[in-house]
Amino acid sequence: MGxxxxxxxxxxxxxxxxxxxxxxxxxxxxxxxxxxMNGTYKSEHGGLKNGFVRSGALFEEEKFYNGGLYKxxxxxxxxxxxxxxxVLTYMGYGILTLFGYMRDFMxxxxxxxxxxxxxxxxxxxxxxxxxxxxxxYTRNLYMRIRDNWNRPVCSVPGERVDIMERFTDDYNWTFxxxxxxxxxxxxxxxxxxxxxxxxxxxxxxxxSSVLHEYGAGVCSTRQEMGNLDKHEELERLVARFLGVEAxxxxxxxxxxxxxxxxxxxxxxxxxxxDELNHASLVLGARLSGATIRIFKHxxxxxxxxxxxxxIVQGQPRTHRPWKKILIVVEGIYSMEGSIVRLPEVIAxxxxxxxxxxxxxxxxxxxxxxxxRGVVDYFGLDPRDVDxxxxxxxxxxxxxxxxxxxxxxxxxxxxxxxxxTAYATSMSPPVAEQIITAMKCIMGEDGSTLGRQRVExxxxxxxxxxxxxxxxxxxIYGNSDSPVVPLMLYMPAKIGAFGREMLKRNIGVVVVGxxxxxxxxxxxxxxxxxxxxxxxLDLALxxxxxxxxxxxxxxxxxxxxxxxxxxxxxxxxxxxxx
Amino acid sequence: xxxxxxxxxxxWLYYQYLLITCSYVLEPWEKSxxxxxxxxxxxxxxxxxxxxIPIHVRLAMEFFSGICGGQHESTIALMS
Ligand SMILES: Cc1ncc(COP(=O)(O)O)c(C=O)c1O
Numbered sequence: 070m071g072x073x074x075x076x077x078x079x080x081x082x083x084x085x086x087x088x089x090x091x092x093x094x095x096x097x098x099x100x101x102x103x104x105x106m107n108g109t110y111k112s113e114h115g116g117l118k119n120g121f122v123r124s125g126a127l128f129e130e131e132k133f134y135n136g137g138l139y140k141x142x143x144x145x146x147x148x149x150x151x152x153x154x155x156v157l158t159y160m161g162y163g164i165l166t167l168f169g170y171m172r173d174f175m176x177x178x179x180x181x182x183x184x185x186x187x188x189x190x191x192x193x194x195x196x197x198x199x200x201x202x203x204x205x206y207t208r209n210l211y212m213r214i215r216d217n218w219n220r221p222v223c224s225v226p227g228e229r230v231d232i233m234e235r236f237t238d239d240y241n242w243t244f245x246x247x248x249x250x251x252x253x254x255x256x257x258x259x260x261x262x263x264x265x266x267x268x269x270x271x272x273x274x275x276x277s278s279v280l281h282e283y284g285a286g287v288c289s290t291r292q293e294m295g296n297l298d299k300h301e302e303l304e305r306l307v308a309r310f311l312g313v314e315a316x317x318x319x320x321x322x323x324x325x326x327x328x329x330x331x332x333x334x335x336x337x338x339x340x341x342x343d344e345l346n347h348a349s350l351v352l353g354a355r356l357s358g359a360t361i362r363i364f365k366h367x368x369x370x371x372x373x374x375x376x377x378x379x380i381v382q383g384q385p386r387t388h389r390p391w392k393k394i395l396i397v398v399e400g401i402y403s404m405e406g407s408i409v410r411l412p413e414v415i416a417x418x419x420x421x422x423x424x425x426x427x428x429x430x431x432x433x434x435x436x437x438x439x440x441r442g443v444v445d446y447f448g449l450d451p452r453d454v455d456x457x458x459x460x461x462x463x464x465x466x467x468x469x470x471x472x473x474x475x476x477x478x479x480x481x482x483x484x485x486x487x488x489t490a491y492a493t494s495m496s497p498p499v500a501e502q503i504i505t506a507m508k509c510i511m512g513e514d515g516s517t518l519g520r521q522r523v524e525x526x527x528x529x530x531x532x533x534x535x536x537x538x539x540x541x542x543x544i545y546g547n548s549d550s551p552v553v554p555l556m557l558y559m560p561a562k563i564g565a566f567g568r569e570m571l572k573r574n575i576g577v578v579v580v581g582x583x584x585x586x587x588x589x590x591x592x593x594x595x596x597x598x599x600x601x602x603x604x605l606d607l608a609l610x611x612x613x614x615x616x617x618x619x620x621x622x623x624x625x626x627x628x629x630x631x632x633x634x635x636x637x638x639x640x641x642x643x644x645x646x
Numbered sequence: 647x648x649x650x651x652x653x654x655x656x657x658w659l660y661y662q663y664l665l666i667t668c669s670y671v672l673e674p675w676e677k678s679x680x681x682x683x684x685x686x687x688x689x690x691x692x693x694x695x696x697x698x699i700p701i702h703v704r705l706a707m708e709f710f711s712g713i714c715g716g717q718h719e720s721t722i723a724l725m726s
Contacts, residue, residue, distance in 0.1 A: 161668040168676055213671040240673055561670040620662060 264599030400432025406546020434464025
C-alpha cells in the first residue's frame, strides 16, 4: 500500500517487535581490543576502534568489542512499540475488519453495489481469485484512506510541488479532478536527496542541449544500435565515482536488480538476503532459481549463523558445497531508515568467502563525506564489495541503475544480462543529467556546489532527526540516514496524518501494510539538500502541530538495549590462507 | 470563554475517539452503527451495574460480617 511500492512478500510477517538500539562508538576513549585485525582498520590514534556501546548512561561502561571495524559512531535506534499503542492498534484493525466483513456480506447479498473486481458468473466454481487477505485489505481497509496515495503531481518534484486537487463522492472508489491545483506544497516525500530534481540549473541546461542533439529515445538495445557515446561516458564516470574498475548503466533501477541477480547466480547457488530487502532484489533472487535464505534485518549474528550452516552443511540432500554464496544487502533501507552494518558484512564475507551484492539505491549520493555511498560513509575500500549496485533515480534526479565492480564482472554482465540484451538503453538527456549531477558531486565542474549539497543534506538530516526526536516522536533508523520514518501505528492515523499535513501544505508519504508490518504504520520523510533551514523549521512546526492533534508523540525515550544480540559471539577475523 | 474552551476540548476528545476506534475512516452510516452499538453496550453495562452491584455488595457485606463473628453482627443489629 506504500507509495514506495515495496512488495508485501519481502517482509516476513511475523517479525517480532524488538526493542532495538545500539551504538558503536568511534575512536578514542576505550582502547582494548579483543580481536587482532589484519591492519587495514588501524587508525591514526594507533589503536583499533570498535566497541558496541549499549546506549543509555546505564550502559556507558559496558562495552562489547568486535575487532575495530567502525571508523565512526554508528547510532541506530528502534524504539519499542508502547504496549498500549500496540493494543489500541490491533483493536482498530479489529473494528475495521469487522466492518469489512459486514460490507463484504452486503456486497455478497447485493445489498450494496460492489465496485471491486469480482469473478465472472461462469467462473464462480473455480478457485476464488479475490478472497485472500490482501484483497480483503485492499477492498475494506486501504480503500478508506486511498486518497493519500497516487496524487497526481503537476510540476517538477523539487523541494516544492504542485498537486492536482481531486475529490471523491463515492468514498475513494473513484476520484474526479476539481480542475484546481494546490500550489507550492512542501515536498517531504521525494527521494530528491541532493536536490538535483530541478527544471533549471546546470543539469537541466546540459540535458536539454543533449536532447536537442540526440533526441529522447534510443530505439535499440545496448548490444545493437543503442550504445551511444553518452552511455560510455556515463559508465566511465560512474566507475571513477565509485572507485571501481568498471561500471555498467541501465535504464531502470528495478530491472538492474531483478535482471542481473539471475545473471550472477543460479541453481546450486545460495542467496543470503536481508529480510527487509527491496522488492526488486527479492524478485531477482526468486527469478535466479537459487536457494534463498533470509537473515534478520541488519543482524550479523543471524547472517553469520546462516553462512556457517551453509558452509558446514552444503546443499540440502546432496550436501555438495554451494557453488556461490551471495549476500544481498541494501545501503539504506528505505522503510526503516537504517544503514547496513557494512564493515561487519565485509568482514563476514571475507571470513566465509562469500560474494557481496550491495544495493545503494538510497545511499549513493546521500551518504558519506564525498557523497559516494555507504562505502565512503564507513571509509572502506570499494573493492571489498563485489557487486556495487545503485540507482540514478534518487540522488541524481535522473532514472536508471548501475552496476559497478571488477572488469571481469562487468564484461560478463555486459554479455549475459537481460538488461543489456533486451532492454532499450538509457535516454541520452537522462544520461546527461546524471553525468552533470555526478560531476557536480565530484567537484569536477569546478565548483563546490556538489560538496555543499552533500554537506547540507547531512546537516539537514541530523537537524531534522534531532528535532523530531526531541519533540517526542518515535523515529526509526540511523541518525545519519536521510530517510526518516515517523511511527504512526494506528490505521486511522495513517489517513489523518496525510490529510492534515496536506491541509498544512506539506506533502508526505504515509506507509502501511503490506510495506510495513501490520502494526508499524509510519510516515516517511525524505530530507533533501534543497530544503532550507526555514522550510525544515516550518515543516517541523507543522509536524509538531499535527503530532499534538493526533497524539503521535509516543516516545518515552526508552531505548532498551538489544538483549538478543550477544555481541561477543562473532569474531571478524579473516581466515588465513 | 470557558464554554468555548470546554467545547474545544470536547471536540478534541471526540477526534481522539474517532482516531483510536478507527471510526475516523468509516462512512457516516457505519459510524452511526458503531456508535450506536458502543453506546448500547455501555448503557447496558451501566444499567446492569446499577441493578446488580448494590445487591451483590449487600450480599457480600452480609457474608463477610457473618465470617467476622457475632460481635459485629450485634453492633449492626444494634444500629439497625
Ligand atoms: C533498494 C532499491 N533498489 C532498487 C530500486 C528501484 O529503482 P528504480 O526506481 O530506479 O527502478 C529502489 C527504488 O525504490 C530501491 O529502493
